[in-house]
Amino acid sequence: MDLTFNRDEQAFRGEVRRFVAERLPADVKHKVENGLRLEKDDYLRWQKALYEKGWAAPGWPVEHGGPGWTPVQGYIFEQECALGDAPAVMPFGLNMVGPVIIEFGSEAQKARFLPRILSSEDWWCQGYSEPGAGSDLASLKMSAVRAGDHYAVNGAKTWTTLAQYADMIFCLVRTSASGKKQEGISFLLIDMKSPGVTVRPIVTFDGGQEINEVFFEDVEVPAENLVGEEGKGWTYAKFLLGHERVGIAQVARSKRQVERLKKIAAAEFKDGRPLADDPNFRAKISTVEIDLLALEHMELRILSDETAGQAPGPESSLLKIRGTEIQQEITELLVEAVGYYAAPYQPAFLRDGANDEPVGPGYAPALAPTYFNWRKASIYGGSNEIQKNIIAKAVLGL
Amino acid sequence: MDLTFNRDEQAFRGEVRRFVAERLPADVKHKVENGLRLEKDDYLRWQKALYEKGWAAPGWPVEHGGPGWTPVQGYIFEQECALGDAPAVMPFGLNMVGPVIIEFGSEAQKARFLPRILSSEDWWCQGYSEPGAGSDLASLKMSAVRAGDHYAVNGAKTWTTLAQYADMIFCLVRTSASGKKQEGISFLLIDMKSPGVTVRPIVTFDGGQEINEVFFEDVEVPAENLVGEEGKGWTYAKFLLGHERVGIAQVARSKRQVERLKKIAAAEFKDGRPLADDPNFRAKISTVEIDLLALEHMELRILSDETAGQAPGPESSLLKIRGTEIQQEITELLVEAVGYYAAPYQPAFLRDGANDEPVGPGYAPALAPTYFNWRKASIYGGSNEIQKNIIAKAVLGL
Amino acid sequence: MDLSYTNEQNLIRDSVQRFARDSYPFDARRRLGETSEGFSRGTWKTFAELGWLGVALPEAYGGSGGSAVDVMILMEAFGRALVVEPYFTAAVLGGTALLLGGSEAQKRSLLPRLAAGELLPTLAFAEPQSRFDLGDVQTTARQDGAGFVIDGAKSVVFHAVSADIVIVPARTSGERRDEHGISLFLVEGDAAGLTRRDYPTVDGHRASELKFENVRVGGDALLGARDAALPLIETVVDHGTSAVCAEAVGIMAALYEATLEHLKTREQFGQPIGRFQVLQHRMVDIFAMCEQARSMALMAALTVGGPDPTARRKAVSAAKNYIGRAGRFVSQQAVQLHGAMGMTDELIIGHYFKRLTMIDTLFGNADHHLERFGRL
């Protein structure tokens, strides 16, 4: 047993670390480090650098452009990207629809879509939730009716993250209203530029614009864009869920945030002494650090099982729950740390373009909006309540 | 609006305070103050003093021997008894079966049982739970079959508090197996000295002996001991539950425990300074003190509504939940405060009879056993989970 | 002991609840965010006409002789409606400071105008370095003839953009964190040498950073005793704290109701989500916290005006700590139980969330008041 990386793993870590240091654009790093808002181009520049290196899709098979890493290498890569303040990879193409196409897509779909995902030429978004079907996905209503060589699609998807940037959307659609709800669902790939597709932005209460409603009105989708078989969409969606494990706990990113919290607590003063020396605040920081260690080492044990050949199980739901709880806890402590200077609302300073000095310390403007925004983490991707239901059933047998 | 007591209320408070100071036996006070174990006689001596004063049954109508107090007076009485370290009143006779007999009993039952409850001549215990029916009371099985002028009773009750002291037990029994479960239940009063009644002690994991199993084998119970009508036992049990509100939060007793916690924290040392000055431990004490204030003022608001004529509602479940949570929290902090000296097991010092000096400080021996024992508080009288179900349904309408 | 409202209090409560329900729609409130003052002068005038601005002032100064309980009743309804008018700044902080600190002449000249809605004071209780320590004052006031010259900076001064008078703690002697040596000054909002940097706050109010450079005031600008203003400032801020506790209680009650309603109407998996036991128990926790938060705000309101400063501090800090903790839980869970819908700017839920978050910081967060309570 060994907690440390072996020589090969250390060499690999060095390689990734150097790559991030050299190729991550400085302005993007600055934004990630300070919790500022990223634009489409920020994501793309980093994705394309990874693509050039052959590292765009760590989880993909080598034949489709994956790097052929071990689970430990994948973990090291994730960790080094986070510690180096690289932006999180947008998962919709690379981690979600990509693996589904690889597993269930036709050869034509593979040839057409996978290279463009790999090179970030296509930005994908996810069409799952509907206004009436949030957690209860099986009751979705958006319909796709086969008419000759195409489907006529009508309905709406909602909470669609960054749909405003997207070229393509993968949707769960209803192709049949009879039988068991789940059996009438199919998995369809839709071009966002198709006539009849409109995107309505939904502003969130932190002032951000990340999510959207997407409307489909008599949209014609070529039948060749159906993945696998009609009526099997539910199966593919479950496959996708099980696949989305790597990096779900976001431990390294949270570690960076704890470092930032400590820096800020050292810069803030309380009763004439650094807040970092206040016993109660220090106890809070230490508690979240220890919780993070517990999460990290649970992840390492799962990773080790995976390396030993065991398939990742529904324990990944635990990583999601604890990961998001800890992220939220850190955003709370950051707001606490900065006292009154959490109050000024300075949207210009959430982007990088402001020429002026902000009110209060430079690290303050993003803190409250990030706390507000991050409440989403325990809601999206299956709320933490749904995750607990999954564990209770699948792991505990209750 | 006024949070303070008016002149009459203050005078009454003074009267109660003097009475407790004068009439509470010193050895009983010492035991209560230090969390030691009380014997039957300890309860009785105090109960009898109250009886002589006419204060034995604050909640009873004047005609049956109640003192005729306002809700505020009742509250003051509870508070002063607790602050003066009087033992808690054993509720089974005075607060439980007494009000049921007053409301639903025959004149003969009233004449026979009420005076003996008032004078503590009879010690009652409660026969509700059965080995197979804990929270799910409606599925109880103990049977009472009418045969002429008596019932033949068979079955078992369990978790019966202090049955070893009891002269009488009030039981929910099944008089009919047909129809709705609840409708076959009756309310029966049984003499513990009846042939066929046996008591088996159940030792709890703190080493205490408070609870028992009570077995009934062909016990003959006179039919005149049936309260009200056959098949209405469930109704009476619900009435009883709603009645048991006064003092359920135990705020004043918890305040006394916080005082004790502060004294102990001042006597214990950590890193060369009193533990009471440690910022983290102080924060814990302050938190529980504030939680207690919140509970106290919620209780005062409910009391004020009651004085204004509103009947007490299922909000009393909230008082039970928060009351027990806080009591348990304090027992935890007491164990923490005393460090290693929570470890020695010294049962002799849990009673008052030990001649020797205990290992460690004199306040230490009872702390861990009390923490262990007090886990019962969130289980008995309807577990806190059941209480939340009640509030969700009755108050929130969910 | 009696915790029921008087008839007069019932009247105030009815009138402010009616106002909040009928005359303060959320949409209109949001549009105020785009104005320079961030609130409606018309509404302010209405507050004056309804007698709310002087509710806790003696009749002799144009008030109606009420108490902190009356303020609580108003603030609770203001919380529910997310009122952005500067009531807690002007009427509570300003009114209490002038009433408790002012000379008879100052009170006679200023308080009736405040009650009439014609004078809008604010209190500059924080400095960039002070965090929640009211005694951490670096701004100086140097005697200059009969008057004073003020230099320094104040941070996050609420509604300074609209203030006719800024009440400014400044050091007339002593060192940065000394308790002794702080005095209060009345400074005109447009005084020469006073510059402002105005901004909206994340919860839709207005605040400013103030800079004082050679700001000259007369000897009559001194409010209360020279060098000995800290106890007065602390008392005033305790009144403000009690008031925002009530505001928080109003918000929490509104969140409770909206979330309960959502649980009863939102269907998933073929039933209202309120059928799920986990959400039921969570909702019970929310209910319990709302009930206790209201009890704590009431305790603070009933104690803050009393004669015993230790009792006042204990009650206010206990209430603020409890409400900080409960407010965090209730607001987080309200968003969580609303699901993605709770994240939208469109729904009032998120705006309640933001205001509750900022109320926790205001006048010292839960940790600050926990420590203050523990020291008493």
Add this chain to the structure above:
Amino acid sequence: MDLSYTNEQNLIRDSVQRFARDSYPFDARRRLGETSEGFSRGTWKTFAELGWLGVALPEAYGGSGGSAVDVMILMEAFGRALVVEPYFTAAVLGGTALLLGGSEAQKRSLLPRLAAGELLPTLAFAEPQSRFDLGDVQTTARQDGAGFVIDGAKSVVFHAVSADIVIVPARTSGERRDEHGISLFLVEGDAAGLTRRDYPTVDGHRASELKFENVRVGGDALLGARDAALPLIETVVDHGTSAVCAEAVGIMAALYEATLEHLKTREQFGQPIGRFQVLQHRMVDIFAMCEQARSMALMAALTVGGPDPTARRKAVSAAKNYIGRAGRFVSQQAVQLHGAMGMTDELIIGHYFKRLTMIDTLFGNADHHLERFGRL
């Protein structure tokens, strides 16, 4: 990086799990409580024969050259079986102190006997006033010719009633809480002037208060460097802490399994209580804590023997803090979910509860280790 067990570790695990399952029934364990030593010498002999007492000792001293991970494997199974034999006292604390502090002669003479089950040491790490501060030592050792004379008191010395040797920190110079000036001495259990007050602990172990009055020891009784023993004591106690973390993990896993089984079999309201969503989610929380607690114990075991003292302290304190918090939650909820049945002395649940409670106190509770972690 590799967190899988070696073949040898798998063998140890199989053998200790088999032992715990087949040869250590709860009833027999309870009867041991009535004996004067509180454990079985026969079982101790078995431990020696199975190689467990020397598992972490080098082969040169009669051990099998294992590591803290092997100790973890044993302790986890001992936790599950609620083993009362003095393994953590004698093999972990005693063994580590002798191995890391002993001269070659001391090691050669003592360790093989320890591994063979013939020598039972204990460590007197606490004093009546010391709480969790290992450097708070008032017991003195005064040089007297070639030897020393020890005076003072030690508290809650585990298994002293059975100890052949008590390892005693005593002050050879400096003041009460000085880091420098502490030395370790090997004192025979039956030394003249050493008196004991023995008692059972609430969790079924044995401990004693020790009094030293003019206890004379030879110069060869000194273990390690004079005046500089604190770092050694701290290292030894960190090994002990790591070991009891593993014990706690074993207990928590057993509580998890028993409670899950109870939820599946206990019926109320016409269905297994595990159908209630609130209990399901609570059980998920328990599961999550058990998994993370095991991960933390593993982290501590993999770090405690390493070369970096800061890394060792951080890992051990993080694990002990996490396990203290998680152990409290898991044990409280296990009792709660068992209902009144969980309160009985008959069921093992309550005994797990008591042991977990005492493990939290042992070597410093969750708060103590949180602060230690924060200071590093």
